[in-house]
Each structure stands twice: as C-alpha cells, then as structure tokens.
Amino acid sequence: xxxxxxxxxxxxxxxxxxxxxxxxxxxxxxxxxxxxxxxxxxxxxxxxxxxxxxxxxxxxxxxxxxxxxxxxxxxxxxxxxxxxxxxxxxxxxxxxxxxxxxxxxxxxxxxxxxxxxxxxxxxxxxxxxxxxxxxxxxxxxxxxxxxxxxxxxxxxxxxxxxxxxxxxxxxxxxxxxxxxxxxxxxxxxxxxxxxxxxxxxxxxxxxxxxxxxxxxxxxxxxxxxxxxxxxxxxxxxxxxxxxxxxxxxxxxxxxxxxxxxxxxxxxxxxxxxxxxxxxxxxxxxxxxxxxxxxxxxxxxxxxxxxxxxxxxxxxxxxxxxxxxxxxxxxxxxxxxxxxxxxxxxxxxxxxxxxxxxxxxxxxxxxxxxxxxxxxxxxxxxxxxxxxxxxxxxxxxxxxxxxxxxxxxxxxxxxxxxxxxxxxxxxxxxxxxxxxxxxxxxxxxxxxxxxxxxxxxxxxxxxxxxxxxxxxxxxxxxxxxxxxxxxxxxxxxxxxxxxxxxxxxxxxxxxxxxxxxxxxxxxxxxxxxxxxxxxxxxxxxxxxxxxxxxxxxxxxxxxxxxxxxxxxxxxxxxxxxxxxxxxxxxxxxxxxxxxxxxxxxxxxxxxxxxxxxxxxxxxxxxxxxxxxxxxxxxxxxxxxxxxxxxxxxxxxxxxxxxxxxxxxxxxxxxxxxxxxxxxxxxxxxxxxxxxxxxxxxxxxxx
Ligand code: SF4
Numbered sequence: 117x118x119x120x121x122x123x124x125x126x127x128x129x130x131x132x133x134x135x136x137x138x139x140x141x142x143x144x145x146x147x148x149x150x151x152x153x154x155x156x157x158x159x160x161x162x163x164x165x166x167x168x169x170x171x172x173x174x175x176x177x178x179x180x181x182x183x184x185x186x187x188x189x190x191x192x193x194x195x196x197x198x199x200x201x202x203x204x205x206x207x208x209x210x211x212x213x214x215x216x217x218x219x220x221x222x223x224x225x226x227x228x229x230x231x232x233x234x235x236x237x238x239x240x241x242x243x244x245x246x247x248x249x250x251x252x253x254x255x256x257x258x259x260x261x262x263x264x265x266x267x268x269x270x271x272x273x274x275x276x277x278x279x280x281x282x283x284x285x286x287x288x289x290x291x292x293x294x295x296x297x298x299x300x301x302x303x304x305x306x307x308x309x310x311x312x313x314x315x316x317x318x319x320x321x322x323x324x325x326x327x328x329x330x331x332x333x334x335x336x337x338x339x340x341x342x343x344x345x346x347x348x349x350x351x352x353x354x355x356x357x358x359x360x361x362x363x364x365x366x367x368x369x370x371x372x373x374x375x376x377x378x379x380x381x382x383x384x385x386x387x388x389x390x391x392x393x394x395x396x397x398x399x400x401x402x403x404x405x406x407x408x409x410x411x412x413x414x415x416x417x418x419x420x421x422x423x424x425x426x427x428x429x430x431x432x433x434x435x436x437x438x439x440x441x442x443x444x445x446x447x448x449x450x451x452x453x454x455x456x457x458x459x460x461x462x463x464x465x466x467x468x469x470x471x472x473x474x475x476x477x478x479x480x481x482x483x484x485x486x487x488x489x490x491x492x493x494x495x496x497x498x499x500x501x502x503x504x505x506x507x508x509x510x511x512x513x514x515x516x517x518x519x520x521x522x523x524x525x526x527x528x529x530x531x532x533x534x535x536x537x538x539x540x541x542x543x544x545x546x547x548x549x550x551x552x553x554x555x556x557x558x559x560x561x562x563x564x565x566x567x568x569x570x571x572x573x574x575x576x577x578x579x580x581x582x583x584x585x586x587x588x589x590x591x592x593x594x595x596x597x598x599x600x601x602x603x604x605x606x607x608x609x610x611x612x613x614x615x616x617x618x619x620x621x622x623x624x625x626x627x628x629x630x631x632x633x634x635x636x637x638x639x640x641x642x643x644x645x646x647x648x649x650x651x652x653x654x655x656x657x658x659x660x661x662x663x664x665x666x667x668x669x670x671x672x673x674x675x676x677x678x679x680x681x682x683x684x685x686x687x688x689x690x691x692x693x694x695x696x697x698x699x700x701x702x703x704x705x706x707x708x709x710x711x712x713x714x715x716x717x718x719x720x721x722x723x724x725x726x727x728x729x730x731x732x733x734x735x736x737x738x739x740x741x742x743x744x745x746x747x748x749x750x751x752x753x754x755x756x757x758x759x760x761x762x763x764x765x766x767x768x769x770x771x772x773x774x775x776x777x778x779x780x781x782x783x784x785x786x787x788x789x790x791x792x793x794x795x796x797x798x799x800x801x802x803x804x805x806x807x808x809x810x811x812x813x814x815x816x817x
Contacts, residue, residue, distance in 0.1 A: 121145035121152075128158065130586035131171040132178075132230065132569035133713045135276075135453035135579035136303050138163035138171050142570060142590065153179060160651050162281055162578055168302035169711055169725065175570065176722035178590075183551055184565035185594020195553070195563065200595065200605070203562050208609040210545040210561070211247065214517045220248040220498070224507050224516045227254030228523035229453075229461035230714070232574025232586070233639075234624040235599040236457065237472055237631065238616075239522060240465030243498075245490055245615050246607035250498035251516055253468040255524045257504035258531075259417060260458050261800035262425030263451035269426070269799070270433045270681055272674030273636045274474070275581040275655065276459050278448035279412070280666045285310035287446040288408035291401075292320045293343065293432055294418020294806070295452050298327035299710040301579065304452070305331075317404050321346065322418060323705060324735070324777055325770035334401055339392040340703040340775055341807040343419045345687045347431035349387040350402040351438055352379040359406035361440030368673065369437050371682045378684045390687070392772070406439045410446040417454060417707070423692055423795045423804035431685040438682070443669035453579045455714070460577030463637035464628060468501035472628060473635020482635075489631045490615060503801030505530055505794060508539040518545040520606075522599060523566065527556045528715035528783055531792035531803040534759050549602055554717045555783050565596040572598050574621040575647065581654045583639065585647035600624055633658070636674065692795060693807055696774065700756060700809035702740070703775040706788050716781035732786035733766040735777040736812070741767055744812050751815040754778065756791035756808050762815060763788075776812065780805075 127142040139160040145152050153175050157165040187203035188195040198206075214222050225243040227236065236254075243252035260276075267274040284290075284307040297304050308331060312318060320332035321343065329335040338346055354360050355376055365372045388395055405411055413436055419428045433449060441447035453459050465472040465486075472489075475482035477500050487494040502510060508530065510516045519540070530536040540546060540559050548560040557563045566572075570590035577583050597605075604616040618624050622644050633640040641657035641664070653664035672678030696703060711728035712719040719725045734752050746752050752765050754776070762785050763778055771777055778788040792808050 121147055127590045128587045129570055132174055133170045133456055134301050135456060135458050136163050136301050137456060137576050137578040137584055138167050138303055140167055140171055142175050162582060163303040166303040170713060170719060173722045173724040176724060177718040178568035178570045180721045183593050185596060186565060188563040190561045203564060204605055204609050207547055207562055207606055214544060218517055221250055222517040223247045223249045224251035224519045226519055226521040226524055226526060227466040229254060229256035229455035229458045231457060231523050231599055232576060233460040233464055234574045234621045234628060236461040236466045237464035237628045238600050238603050238624055241490060242603045242607055245492060246610050246612045248498060250501040251507055252466060252501055253504040253507060254466045255504060255529060256458060256462050257802060258529060259454050260462055261802040262420040262797055263415060263429050264462055265426045265800035266429030270430055275668060276453050277450040277580045278442060278668040281307055281580050283446045284308060285314055287311055287316055287410045287412045289317045289405050289411040291405060291413045292328060293413060293415045294321060295414055295416030296326045296328045296707060297452060300708050301452060302710060319401050323772050323775050336393050336397055337772060340705050341422060341693050342391040343428045344431045344685050345387045345390045346393060347435060348379050348382055348687060349384055349398050351434055352382055353399060353402035354406040354438060355380060360438045364440030365438060369680045369682050374684050375434055375682045411441040412448055414450040414452055416452040418806055421805040422807060423797050425797050425802050426799035427685045430683045434682050437680050457576045459581055468503055473632035474637040475635045486631060505803055508536050511539040511542055517543060519543055520547045521556060522549045525554045525556045525715040525717050528787055528789060531789055531805060532758050532794040533787055533789040549599060552717055564602055567592055567596045567598050575625060582652040583642050583655060584652040585644055694793060694809045696809050700811050702810055704791060704808040704810040705775060705777050705806050706780045709779045712781035732763045732779060732782040734763045735766050735768045735771050737769060737771050737773045738767045740773050741765060746812060746814050753813050753815055754791060754810050756810040758793060759790040761785050761788060761790055
C-alpha cells in the first residue's frame with residue numbers, strides 16, 4: 117500500500133546525458149522520516165516534456181551513496197580522505213615542481229563535453245592562463261571532431277544543426293547516415309515519426325538493423341567503412357539523371373566542377389560491390405532524395421568515427437549542396453551530437469587548436485582578441501597543442517608529466533585503451549575531478565569531488581545549437597565543489613587569482629559572452645535573463661536585441677566569399693582503414709545501448725539502468741557464430757591487433773554476416789575500446805572507432 121507524501125519539493129533541472137538536454141524536474145517526497153525521489157519531464161521547445169529511461173533515472177546516480185564527498189589523496193597506494201586545503205596545496209606543490217623541472221608544457225589538461233559552457237570556457241582559460249600549457253584537449257575529440265571539421269571546411273562554420281528540430285516533421289526526404297537515434301537520443305524520434313506520418317521518405321544507412329532503421333522506407337545495410345563510395349555513387353546518379361540544382365550550385369558553391377568530374381569517372385558496378393548496396397537501392401535513394409522539394413541529411417558517429425570521418429561528412433554535404441537542400445525551410449544538415457554538451461563544449465576553447473567563440477589559436481587577430489579579454493599579453497598565450505589521444509602518446513614519450521582530468525574517463529573511452537591506461541600510470545602526478553572513483557580516478561594521486569547536474573548551474577548548447585540554462589537548487593552533496601570553483605581555487609593557489617575571481621556560473625557566462633563576441637560561435641546577445649524568459653536561444657546571437665538564428669545559411673555561407681566549398685572526396689581516402697584478413701576476418705563496429713551513457717560510469721551506478729543491460733555483449737549473425745563454433749548466450753573471446761576482451765554472445769540476423777557489434781559502456785575485460793586501433797583522421801585527429809577488424813573464438817570452459 118502506497119503511503120501518502122507528507123511534503124513535496126520540486127527541483128527544476130536538465131538531463132545530464134545526451135544532446136537533447138531534456139528539461140526535467142526532480143520530485144522529492146517526504147514520507148515519515150524517509151525521502152523518496154522521482155524524475156519527470158518538463159515542457160520545453162525541444163523535448164516537449166518527454167524523457168527517455170536514462171533521464172527518468174538520472175537522479176539515481178546523483179544521489180548514489182558512492183558519490184565522492186571529500187577530496188582523496190593517494191598515500192602508500194591507498195586513497196585517504198583529506199581536506200580541500202591539503203588537496204589544493206598538494207596540487208600546487210606538484211604542479212610547480214613539474215613546471216620548474218620540465219617546463220609548463222609538462223602539464224596537461226583533459227576536458228569533457230558533458231560539462232557546462234561556462235566550465236568548458238574556464239577549463240581552456242585554466243590551461244592557458246593558470247598552467248600556461250599548450251596541452252589541452254577533451255573527449256569530444258573522440259566523437260564530434262569530424263562532423264565539426266567537415267562542416268567548418270564546407271560551410272565555414274560548425275553548428276551541428278543548420279535548422280531547428282521543429283522543421284524535421286515538414287521535410288519530404290531524410291537520410292539518416294550512421295545514426296541510431298532511437299537508442300541514443302530517444303526523445304528526438306517523435307520528430308522523425310511525425311515526418312514519416314506526414315509522408316517523408318526515410319533512408320537509413322547502417323550495417324545493422326536497429327530500432328531506427330525500422331522507421332526507414334529504405335535501409336542501406338552498408339559494408340562498414342564504405343560510406344564515401346556510397347555518397348559518391350549517389351551523387352553520380354543525381355548528376356547523370358540531371359536531378360541536381362544547377363542554379364543553387366552556381367550561386368552558392370565552389371568546386372562543383374571538380375567534384376562532378378571525379379564522381380562521373382567512377383564505376384557504379386565497382387561501388388555496388390564495394391558498398392554491398394544494390395544498383396536498385398542506389399537509383400531509388402538518389403532519385404527520391406534529389407527529386408523531392410525539401411530534404412535533410414543527419415549524420416552521427418557511424419559515419420563520423422572513421423579515420424576518414426571528415427571526408428566522409430564532406431561527401432554527404434556534397435549531396436545537400438548539389439541538390440540545393442540547405443539554407444531553406446525544411447532542408448538542411450544535422451550532425452546528431454552524442455554528449456550532453458557536445459555542441460557547446462566544442463565552441464569555447466577547451467580544444468587544442470581553439471580559443472573561445474570558435475576562434476583559432478593559430479590566428480594572430482583571434483589570439484590578440486582573447487588575450488585582451490583575459491588581460492594577458494598575446495605572447496603569453498600558449499600555441500596549439502595536440503589532440504586527446506595524442507596527449508597520451510606525449511606522456512609515453514616523456515614530454516607530459518602530469519594531467520588534470522575533468523569529468524572524463526579516458527582509460528575506458530579512448531582507442532587502444534590498454535595503452536592509455538599504461539600511459540596514465542606513467543605520469544608523475546595525476547589529478548581527476550569526478551563524481552565517482554571512476555576507472556581513471558583510481559589511477560590518480562588526487563581525486564576531487566565535483567557537483568552533479570542537480571547541484572551545478574550553467575548553460576548547455578543542445579543538439580540544435582539552442583543555448584539552454586540548467587537551473588540548480590539541489591543541496592551540494594558533502595564537500596563537493598562546482599567544477600568552476602575547483603578551477604578557480606587551483607588557479608588561485610598557483611598565484612593567478614586575479615584572472616579567476618568568479619562568484620557564480622553567471623559571472624563566467626558574462627565573460628564568455630564577451631570572449632565569443634564577433635567569433636563564429638557568437639553568444640554575445642545571450643544572457644541568463646533571456647534564457648529564463650525564452651526557453652533557450654540559438655546562436656549566433658550577436659546582440660541582446662536580436663532573436664538568435666533558427667536557420668543558418670539562408671543568404672550566404674560563412675566562408676569569406678559567402679559560398680560553400682564542395683570537396684572532391686576520393687573513394688580511396690579510406691585506404692588506411694584496417695582490412696579484414698585471414699587473421700582478423702570480421703569487421704568490428706561499436707555503439708551505444710539506450711540505458712547507458714558513455715563509459716557507463718554514471719548509468720551503471722543507477723540500479724534501474726544497470727538492470728536493463730548488465731554486461732557488454734557481442735551481436736553476431738547466427739551463421740557467423742556457427743562458422744566459429746560460438747553458441748548463443750555464451751562467453752566469446754574477441755581479439756584484435758590491440759588486445760582481447762570477453763563478452764557474451766547475442767545472435768541477431770539484423771547484422772551483416774561479416775560484421776560484429778559490441779557496445780562500449782563497460783570496463784576492463786568487457787571494454788571494446790581495448791580492441792580499437794589508434795589511427796587518427798588526418799584533418800580532425802579523431803580515432804576510427806567504428807571500424808576495426810577482429811576474430812572471435814568460443815570460451816570453452
Ligand atoms: Fe532526454 Fe537524452 Fe536525457 Fe534521454 S538521455 S532524457 S533523450 S536528454
């Protein structure tokens with residue numbers, strides 16, 4: 117029998133997980149001396165009050181009794197709780213010692229796309245002003261870098277969605293390229309379902325059948341890694357059938373003739389065999405996409421997390437430009453971000469090559485502008501550093517001696533994960549800021565307890581580019597501190613207090629506004645007051661009296677001449693990709709399940725979510741399993757050049773016979789990233805998570 121609550125408190129918040137950033141409320145009910153909690157959705161323009169199972173159970177990790185509530189220090193190889201005073205002094209002493217003996221660039225910073233815009237901004241400033249190191253990068257390098265670089269190269273700027281989400285239901289044709297939104301961003305699905313109801317034709321590209329491909333009118337079950345050939349084949353047909361928009365191409369793009377000459381030189385029969393897509397499927401998809409008056413292309417990690425991910429994205433953008441389906445109502449591009457602040461976290465300067473406002477660290481004018489905002493000399497701003505994975509290579513080489521990791525679990529999330537763990541073990545001094553003693557935190561010398569999404573105010577920029585304010589009124593757990601407070605306090609210990617005098621997240625946002633002013637990601641017109649009144653504002657928003665930008669590129673693209681740059685993307689650009697061979701005869705691809713987020717550090721703490729997927733698994737076609745002597749629901753050893761793991765078999769006819777799939781939310785011997793290689797995209801330095809080669813064998817006892 118349910119007891120009636122004696123009192124109830126409601127806390128407004130925002131989901132800490134995916135890029136939809138659904139608004140929600142935590143309901144705290146007091147019954148006798150006990151408190152119980154539940155999370156419900158709250159209406160807003162993006163998610164409309166919907167939540168998926170992750171959001172509904174998010175409070176379970178935030179209120180978990182394993183939350184860190186006190187700084188920890190490693191003493192005689194054991195973690196001992198210490199005061200903030202001791203922890204901060206230890207950090208100061210070690211950082212200064214390392215700087216004195218090895219120089220500023222012996223320190224490094226590893227950030228996150230799950231932190232607020234204010235924290236992402238401050239982390240970049242912390243690295244460059246407080247530590248004066250060039251080595252800073254973040255985990256978004258592993259997931260959004262190729263889409264961002266592809267869009268920057270083609271359009272001249274990178275906002276993940278060129279249109280608002282509300283335009284999706286009215287478009288006539290949709291390509292979903294390598295995205296499983298039904299599992300990864302479930303509350304966006306109704307927009308696509310509505311489009312389908314309204315008659316849109318949906319083409320899904322994925323080597324597996326998923327809950328998302330089930331919505332499609334056509335599922336192109338592609339051979340992993342052949343996406344460029346697919347896009348080029350589609351473009352060839354569109355050109356040959358004269359289905360392209362010549363007037364748009366002439367007025368708004370450059371380099372079309374080179375692209376045309378290249379794709380017309382391709383042999384479609386060869387492309388059919390390279391991709392595994394039939395000629396009929398090619399003609400049907402190309403004809404429908406080009407003929408409809410409006411259309412959208414959405415990409416995600418399936419095509420982006422390749423060692424030629426940037427070029428792959430650009431090949432798909434060629435299709436939009438050639439058919440004139442951008443800068444118009446119900447036509448455009450969307451790179452579906454994974455992490456909660458996948459968009460905002462890549463705009464404010466925690467990337468190796470970037471300063472706030474999407475400014476370039478290599479551009480003299482940009483450097484001067486930010487140096488002035490920070491009140492430092494331009495020559496004191498460090499140079500460009502290296503990408504996330506490459507920082508671990510620099511540790512291995514001995515250049516980097518210490519790392520400060522905020523809200524990230526790189527030991528699990530990076531490719532070649534065994535190597536990354538060894539690299540971190542080699543550091544002289546490691547500081548980790550987190551909610552829990554994550555697998556990475558377990559290697560640290562100092563672990564600092566951070567506040568959770570319930571306690572931490574700040575802005576996030578969602579999948580559309582809509583800046584949203586997450587309120588936070590829930591009491592801070594134990595002695596945890598906000599990330600921005602931790603950064604300010606470490607900076608103060610290092611004698612840089614005059615640059616870090618913030619009293620609230622809003623004060624940091626005020627500085628961020630100025631730092632972004634005139635940059636490609638211009639937030640100057642956005643204030644906390646506006647965000648409260650308007651339920652979010654889409655950037656660019658250059659002044660407080662402009663409404664924000666719902667649709668990009670209506671008049672011009674962001675390159676100086678106003679035109680988009682089409683690109684010749686050669687089918688052979690994937691040459692460096694691993695190829696199946698007698699030793700490793702299967703393609704290995706990775707991805708998410710609905711109940712878990714990233715390395716599972718938070719979602720595995722939630723009993724309701726953990727119970728849905730208790731362990732990693734290998735999805736394998738029954739015929740492939742039979743060939744290698746693998747039985748259903750049994751343990752399987754999966755081996756690549758980089759390592760091995762053991763996971764349980766799950767037969768599925770939904771996957772290609774030459775491909776296996778393993779989700780990436782688990783640790784140790786279930787961590788599929790131990791198998792992924794370390795080759796990086798030459799343009800954006802993103803690893804190729806979505807295509808490795810491997811072999812499988814049964815565990816017999
Ligand atoms: Fe919404 Fe994403 Fe959170 Fe699910 S995980 S509730 S879709 S923000």
